[in-house]
Amino acid sequence: MRDKYQVVIGLEVHAQMLTKSKAYSSDVNEFGAMPNTNVSVITLGHPGTLPVMNKKTIEYAIKLGLACNCHIAENQYFARKNYFYPDLPKGYQITQDKTPICTGGHIEIKDENGTARNIGITRIHMEEDAGKSIHDVDVYDTLVDLNRAGVPLLEIVSEPDLRSSAEAYNYLVEVRKLLRYLEICDGNMEEGSMRCDANISVMLKDASEFGTKVEVKNMNSIRNVQRAIEFEIGRQIEVLETGGKLTQETRSFDALKGITISMRSKEAANDYRYFPEPDLQPISVTEKQIEAIKAEMPALPKELFEKYTKELSLSEYDAYNLTDQKYIALYFEELISSITNYKAAANLMMGEVKSYLNQNGLEITDFPLKPAQLSELIKLIDAGKISTSVANQRIFPEMVSNPAENPLAIATRLNLIQESDEGSLKAYIEQVISQNPTEVERYRGGEKQLVGFFMGQLMKVSQGKADPKQANQLMRNLLEEA
Numbered sequence: 315m316r317d318k319y320q321v322v323i324g325l326e327v328h329a330q331m332l333t334k335s336k337a338y339s340s341d342v343n344e345f346g347a348m349p350n351t352n353v354s355v356i357t358l359g360h361p362g363t364l365p366v367m368n369k370k371t372i373e374y375a376i377k378l379g380l381a382c383n384c385h386i387a388e389n390q391y392f393a394r395k396n397y398f399y400p401d402l403p404k405g406y407q408i409t410q411d412k413t414p415i416c417t418g419g420h421i422e423i424k425d426e427n428g429t430a431r432n433i434g435i436t437r438i439h440m441e442e443d444a445g446k447s448i449h450d451v452d453v454y455d456t457l458v459d460l461n462r463a464g465v466p467l468l469e470i471v472s473e474p475d476l477r478s479s480a481e482a483y484n485y486l487v488e489v490r491k492l493l494r495y496l497e498i499c500d501g502n503m504e505e506g507s508m509r510c511d512a513n514i515s516v517m518l519k520d521a522s523e524f525g526t527k528v529e530v531k532n533m534n535s536i537r538n539v540q541r542a543i544e545f546e547i548g549r550q551i552e553v554l555e556t557g558g559k560l561t562q563e564t565r566s567f568d569a570l571k572g573i574t575i576s577m578r579s580k581e582a583a584n585d586y587r588y589f590p591e592p593d594l595q596p597i598s599v600t601e602k603q604i605e606a607i608k609a610e611m612p613a614l615p616k617e618l619f620e621k622y623t624k625e626l627s628l629s630e631y632d633a634y635n636l637t638d639q640k641y642i643a644l645y646f647e648e649l650i651s652s653i654t655n656y657k658a659a660a661n662l663m664m665g666e667v668k669s670y671l672n673q674n675g676l677e678i679t680d681f682p683l684k685p686a687q688l689s690e691l692i693k694l695i696d697a698g699k700i701s702t703s704v705a706n707q708r709i710f711p712e713m714v715s716n717p718a719e720n721p722l723a724i725a726t727r728l729n730l731i732q733e734s735d736e737g738s739l740k741a742y743i744e745q746v747i748s749q750n751p752t753e754v755e756r757y758r759g760g761e762k763q764l765v766g767f768f769m770g771q772l773m774k775v776s777q778g779k780a781d782p783k784q785a786n787q788l789m790r791n792l793l794e795e796a
């Protein structure tokens with residue numbers, strides 16, 4: 315039944331900006347403060363107060379716009395969006411209506427087959443958050459916390475280009491990654507600093523027009539956005555299949571039950587009576603300002619991914635994991651600045667370093683070793699002084715527990731320097747041969763694959779110090795002679 319239908323999804327993401335102060339006042343912008351402590355007369359909307367533009371928000375909006383290949387509007391003005399709600403003391407929200415700062419870009423995502431696809435960005439505009447109504451603290455009353463009122467937001471509206479809940483999931487992961495790389499929002503959906511409204515419709519596959527869309531709100535994780543969309547697709551198809559009609563409405567996701575519930579229909583929608591905000595100057599952005607902001611932008615995940623897969627020949631899997639978090643990528647960038655064994659560096663990062671961080675509940679920014687120290691370790695492997703397994707299992711743990719000692723000193727102290735001179739290798743190999751007479755017989759009888767077994771034994775008796783490259787040929791020679 316589902317095969318008959320095409321799913322269409324467009325997402326609206328709200329991202330709270332990480333500015334020190336609010337959008338139009340000097341009130342502190344922080345999450346988790348005591349309720350109603352970051353509120354001045356401006357936030358409270360007292361008569362006679364005037365908003366003052368926080369310039370940082372413009373810079374952040376332009377950064378995101380550039381990262382999404384958007385057009386940046388030269389001239390913009392703010393608008394008032396009027397509605398009454400207890401958590402909106404001014405009675406209107408200052409937003410950008412007709413002149414959003416960014417239009418017409420795209421974000422690249424992977425579809426379900428792993429193929430890259432561009433999702434259109436309709437617009438990104440600046441606005442302010444409302445306060446928060448709290449219904450579950452007091453038994454009788456709704457409480458209002460106005461700390462959030464006036465917190466600067468970016469609203470990122472996608473084209474209806476997404477075709478499945480999995481694509482919507484991937485899109486949100488990419489949006490969050492960009493916000494975090496640019497350090498304009500912490501992307502924390504649980505705390506509500508990033509929020510997503512999902513617009514969902516279904517249509518018969520050969521239909522030429524989109525179906526009626528339903529907007530779903532109140533998902534507190536990317537996973538829950540996916541769940542809500544899945545539920546909604548099933549519900550909408552069922553309505554249509556049983557001869558019903560869908561109405562344009564807003565629904566709320568109930569994460570416990572995994573269902574969506576109707577909140578309000580489009581007929582009951584507000585007329586916001588938008589008009590130009592008379593208290594704020596129009597904004598004009600010059601080419602020069604855009605260029606200056608561009609120059610400050612960090613490398614973005616997509617560029618790094620391309621570099622790692624194309625220039626460094628790493629797998630897509632490695633590249634994806636290395637670019638997932640900005641500071642992991644930055645660490646890796648420094649790590650590879652003085653070495654060329656990129657695969658060893660990637661393995662060390664994704665293996666030893668990540669599990670150390672996980673086990674100790676640390677971020678890469680708290681990691682005790684500098685990238686240059688880890689590159690010393692890789693240089694020892696490249697020089698044939700230690701094997702990769704000795705590096706990972708023996709030296710790495712010593713390094714993290716005593717960051718002051720360099721890897722060569724550790725290897726020497728623990729007697730782990732690989733033996734590659736023929737004399738000492740020969741002694742080990744002879745020991746292996748004399749200890750395993752049956753296998754030697756079999757080897758000489760034609761079971762040449764047993765060389766792997768002998769190499770294993772060699773590593774055991776040499777405690778991992780035998781240089782496998784040197785030892786392999788010597789082993790074969792001595793086995794033939796034995």
Ligand code: ADP
Nearest residue numbers: 322323324325472473474513514515524525527
């Ligand atoms: P509204 O005025 O109701 O907010 P918009 O046209 O601004 O509607 O679109 C809001 C979001 O809904 C956008 O992300 C857009 O891509 C998406 N959208 C529009 N039409 C559809 C549809 N038929 N199905 C799914 N999503 C849609």
Ligand code: MG
Nearest residue numbers: 326511513529
């Ligand atoms: Mg909308």
